[in-house]
Amino acid sequence: MKFIFDKDSWQEIFGSIKKSKLRTAITILGVLWGIFLFITLLGSARGMENGFDKNFKNLATNSIFLWAQSTSMPNKGFQRGRQLRLKIQDVDAIKRQIPEIAFVAPRNVQGVFGGPPATVKRKTNSKTYKLFGDYPILDNVNKVKILEGRFINMNDIEDEKKVCIIGEKVVDELFEKDEQVVGSYVEINGSFFQVVGAYKDNQTSFEGDDSIYMPFSTFRKINNTGDNIGWMVIAAHKDADITQVEKDVKTVLKRRHNVHLEDKRAFGSFNFGEMFSRITGFVKGIKFLTWFVGIATLIAGVIAIGSILLITVKERTKEIGIRRALGATPSKVRGQIVLESVFLTLIAGVLGIIFGGLVLMGLNAAFGDSDSFPFVNPAVSIPIAMGAVIALVTFGSLIGMIPAQRAVSIRPIEALREE
Amino acid sequence: MIEIKKLHKSYPMGKDSLHVLKGLDLHIKEGEFVSIMGSSGSGKSTLLNIVGLLDTHDEGEYYLNGQLIEKLNEKKAAVLRNKFLGFVFQSFNLISYKTALENVALPLYYKGVARKERQEIAMEYLDKVELKDWANHLPSELSGGQKQRVAIARALVAQPKVVLADEPTGALDSTTSSSVMELLKEINREGMTVFVITHEEEIAAETDRIVRLKDGIIISDEKVKKNVKV
Numbered sequence: 001m002k003f004i005f006d007k008d009s010w011q012e013i014f015g016s017i018k019k020s021k022l023r024t025a026i027t028i029l030g031v032l033w034g035i036f037l038f039i040t041l042l043g044s045a046r047g048m049e050n051g052f053d054k055n056f057k058n059l060a061t062n063s064i065f066l067w068a069q070s071t072s073m074p075n076k077g078f079q080r081g082r083q084l085r086l087k088i089q090d091v092d093a094i095k096r097q098i099p100e101i102a103f104v105a106p107r108n109v110q111g112v113f114g115g116p117p118a119t120v121k122r123k124t125n126s127k128t129y130k131l132f133g134d135y136p137i138l139d140n141v142n143k144v145k146i147l148e149g150r151f152i153n154m155n156d157i158e159d160e161k162k163v164c165i166i167g168e169k170v171v172d173e174l175f176e177k178d179e180q181v182v183g184s185y186v187e188i189n190g191s192f193f194q195v196v197g198a199y200k201d202n203q204t205s206f207e208g209d210d211s212i213y214m215p216f217s218t219f220r221k222i223n224n225t226g227d228n229i230g231w232m233v234i235a236a237h238k239d240a241d242i243t244q245v246e247k248d249v250k251t252v253l254k255r256r257h258n259v260h261l262e263d264k265r266a267f268g269s270f271n272f273g274e275m276f277s278r279i280t281g282f283v284k285g286i287k288f289l290t291w292f293v294g295i296a297t298l299i300a301g302v303i304a305i306g307s308i309l310l311i312t313v314k315e316r317t318k319e320i321g322i323r324r325a326l327g328a329t330p331s332k333v334r335g336q337i338v339l340e341s342v343f344l345t346l347i348a349g350v351l352g353i354i355f356g357g358l359v360l361m362g363l364n365a366a367f368g369d370s371d372s373f374p375f376v377n378p379a380v381s382i383p384i385a386m387g388a389v390i391a392l393v394t395f396g397s398l399i400g401m402i403p404a405q406r407a408v409s410i411r412p413i414e415a416l417r418e419e
Numbered sequence: 420m421i422e423i424k425k426l427h428k429s430y431p432m433g434k435d436s437l438h439v440l441k442g443l444d445l446h447i448k449e450g451e452f453v454s455i456m457g458s459s460g461s462g463k464s465t466l467l468n469i470v471g472l473l474d475t476h477d478e479g480e481y482y483l484n485g486q487l488i489e490k491l492n493e494k495k496a497a498v499l500r501n502k503f504l505g506f507v508f509q510s511f512n513l514i515s516y517k518t519a520l521e522n523v524a525l526p527l528y529y530k531g532v533a534r535k536e537r538q539e540i541a542m543e544y545l546d547k548v549e550l551k552d553w554a555n556h557l558p559s560e561l562s563g564g565q566k567q568r569v570a571i572a573r574a575l576v577a578q579p580k581v582v583l584a585d586e587p588t589g590a591l592d593s594t595t596s597s598s599v600m601e602l603l604k605e606i607n608r609e610g611m612t613v614f615v616i617t618h619e620e621e622i623a624a625e626t627d628r629i630v631r632l633k634d635g636i637i638i639s640d641e642k643v644k645k646n647v648k649v
Contacts, residue, residue: 416508
């Protein structure tokens, strides 16, 4: 240990490094490149992960969209091809029977799955928009970014209030600039509704920014939908197996609607949880690849240091012979070469980490605020960076052993004879 | 100081072996100035390497400063070399990227002497070989004679018991040769045992005792009659 902190051993190392500056620089470059790639790739993968997280943070990721279709098998006297309808009672039933479910948001819409959209009038302006009937719980599934005012609440539902929340684009098209939006009235399908809020599109759902939300109960009343619901969003608890939940929900619904249990067509669904886990899997894959490529490049760099030191040792055979004739013990010779190797890898590693960090900062400045490219706050944690440095020191000393051993394996008499 | 009894050494040459030293007996006392004469192939370099602990012998006994040399590992050999032996080589063997002063100080580094003290002692020895003004020059900036004087300073700096010089004047012209020999003589006068290997009669004549070696055997061992110069 004393050897490492001895000023003289460092003097010897600087002496031999100074002797061949270019070679040292090239040697360092190998490891520098390796750790630079490692840090940059790992940070970028992290940035991507953060980016996806940011894009999906407004969604309940462990969720299913489920709707009714027509049967494909006859059952209990019903013929095949019977059109099914989800009922509001189904919601309570599946919530009761499947404990993994966190909540269910039943939804209705006019103007998305066939049928004309709703006509909306404001003074002399008239246009058609998609019209949604929703519960406040929707906010938990697909968070609505409210620009001003509020979203639907339970009072609206209970009192079947004639209120609505309109999209940014609707505001632009129906209202004059600087006109008060919240509190004003619009005519929807012939009835007047008070606007209680305006929202902004969050880009991850099909509402867009040209839709209108109203309370589920109000929608049902004005559209005469009775107990029918268009579709439902079912969110499971975070660690629940969403694929199993999807199966269970369908089984419950098939029993309730007298559908054959083997009927594949009766209920359609989109498993958002599965898609999300595929994205997560993709990010994981990239991370794994990064680790693999990074470590492989790093090892290649360290091996380059080892081989260059081997050449150095060969070139310095005579010098090492002289030193040994003057009283250098094999352990001193070995120690010096290993220390030189560790020193070079360490310098290269630290420089690589610094450059990698700078590039990540640059990437963050370029893409960090962009909504379209999922790349937020790319970073490598301190423990990983420290781990990389420790690995470098370890690799550096291991690889340094090879030239060091070679240096002492040549007997001084042979070394001195070399011209 | 150096005592050798029935020393044998052979080198393997393919299937055969080359018998280089064939039972040498040699005793060098403290303070002697001895030269080993012989043509190339006579075994004189091998003898020097064994005496210098750079090589091992096969048979016989070798005492250095009263200590029997046997089963030396590299570490022990290095320590003994540092402690007892100073080397002067034909090709100087200075380290090219170190200054004269750093070269001289190197044995002290391996001896474990503190840096500042090392510099002071090294400077003292450079002064002794009259190269104090050249202390911060690299070997490439020195003449052959100067280089050899630096090498001699380096050989002396750790205060060894014996200075081993392998053809110390082999790469020098006659003027510088004689100044180097003068320096060696002066060191000897101060009490140092000096052991020179040469094939030049004139150089050998400068020493006090000449041992002639031929085909691995000592053929003569005699004192030099000094012509006292007036």
